[in-house]
Amino acid sequence: VAYRCSFRVTEAAYAVERAMDIMAQKLNMDPAEFRMKNLIRREQFPYTSAMGWQYDSGDYHTAMTKAMESVDYKKLRAEQKTKQEAFKRGETRDLMGIGVAFFTEIVGAGPSRNCDILGIAMFDSAEIRIHPTGTGICRLGTKSQGQGHETTYAQI
8 A cells, every 4th residue: 555544445436446447347337437436425414324323415526527637537547548658559558547445434443333432432522621711721632643632732
């Protein structure tokens, strides 16, 4: 995995996205088109997954469309095809890859009904109290995984 993250979602996302690429190739479909066809549609929200997780909202098609437009995806695919053809003719040794991925990651530890560990609901929380004297107390409940919460919170 090409970026730093705790061992969990990144590896699973890679496996799923690689499977999506293979399936798109077998179906002779563009990988982005295949993903678009299989994204949860806006009108399906709230959406309950096969595992019982509830997705409260989303507009994945718009997000994917905007991402593709921002990089001029069609132009990139045309450039890739030109390079592949030149490679096959032996005119170049340069190849061009285009990666497409789309996944949703739960934030915090998730809904307490799904993430209850020994009666302790696991979720991020914050409580801020401002007293009449002008002093304040901020209580934060987060799980740090190396992001530097301690330093950030002390500075705030």
